[in-house]
Amino acid sequence: MEWQILEQYGPMLLRGFGLTIMCWLLGTVFSMALGLLIALAQRHGPTPLRWLLQAYIEVIRGTPFLVQLFVLYYGGPLVGLRLDAVPAGLLGLTIYGSPYFAEIFRSGFRAVPIGQIEAARAIGMPEHVIIRRVLLPVALVSALPALVNFSIILTKETVILSIITVPELMYQVQRMSTETFRYLEANLVLALFFWLLVETISRFGRKLETRITHYLIERP
């Protein structure tokens, strides 16, 4: 192996990694937010909207991210949706991740004992306050591990953005590979960076979990 090649390509790979982190972070935040809205609309919205959202969930979950991204980036202009690579990638990640997050939130909502909602209704609390003050905080506790888990899965989906020329880490790794034929070195760097990112997220997730569930731990 010839690691000295990194002296030349290192800065480029680091820039790529930075963009990977940004795409992951924004993509996760946006898709989680959209997923939450979908789950809430499915819980409280009118029936036709619920059907529509269910269809959306089935279609997006049933098709590969690669295909969705192609359709968005190369098919979008046909209907007047002309986006640069990075915004298109972010929109793609948001769309792709949202149904999974919606399902995670839905199962979180189901785990909230109905009695806790009824207790709030019984004192005359409005539904939107119940959602904010009871439903979401209680649901979050059971949903958190799955939320972190899917956020980790999303890190690795960012590599697909390279096919629409988003210059993230995978894109840079491929460029380095084709220019130098150092496929192994380039991909090992990729693996190392991803492992670092995932390890950081999962540590952060565990910290968050202890913080959020501290009150559930019974102490004599």
Added chain:
Amino acid sequence: MVQASSVEIRGVNKFYGPFQALKDIDMSIAPGKVTCLIGPSGSGKSTLLRCINFLEEYDSGEVRIDGQLIGYEAPGRKMSARKLRAMRRSIGMVFQQFNLWPHMTAIQNVTEGLVRVRGMKKPEAEARAAEALNKVGLGDKMGNHPSRLSGGQQQRVAIARAIAMEPRLMLFDEPTSALDPELVGEVLTVMKTLAAEGMTMVVVTHEMGFAAHVADQVAFMEKGELVGMDIPDRILHQPEDPRIQGFLRSYHERNSF
């Protein structure tokens, strides 16, 4: 003395699909009186109780709190959510499973409704909540989360949460059924205090002692029907209906040794 509500139930029916959970129930509860609903499980007593604050939607008939119909504007026309909420503010409810909000401390559980529903400022709400928690004997547990409280303590917080809202009517849905036997007493004591203060109370219970000593009237339900309602002595000691006799016989068999 609290300002107490009356409850009038007229011809109430409730269906779950083809199953009729409540059959033409009539019941009058005078202000300040304690009514115990007893009967075998599945008899509809909890369903009836939940119709009083419209957590359960009855299909026909009327439930009136101080003369005002709850849940409907007129027969068949639902009341707006806002109006229903306004009526619920003066009806406290205590559940079998306590249903405290697990992410809030005892005092936060009590202040929540005062701040979010009554629109109180936080310091004022906290003072009121502390007063309610002291009243149920939990002045020293205000900062505890529900997971750090015993069942009896949790249920007393739930009662404090309800009374802090200054209800004129309190509904209790088997408030001691989920408790270990040695914790039942502390909850019943708090309930007796409330009764003595003149609160209108409707209590679904299997505690025949409480029904005998505290209730002004006892209603026996079976299979969705109100079989009998009278002063405790007549229902519990000299019941005429064979269904009540049978229920009490099996109750005494279970509770004697």
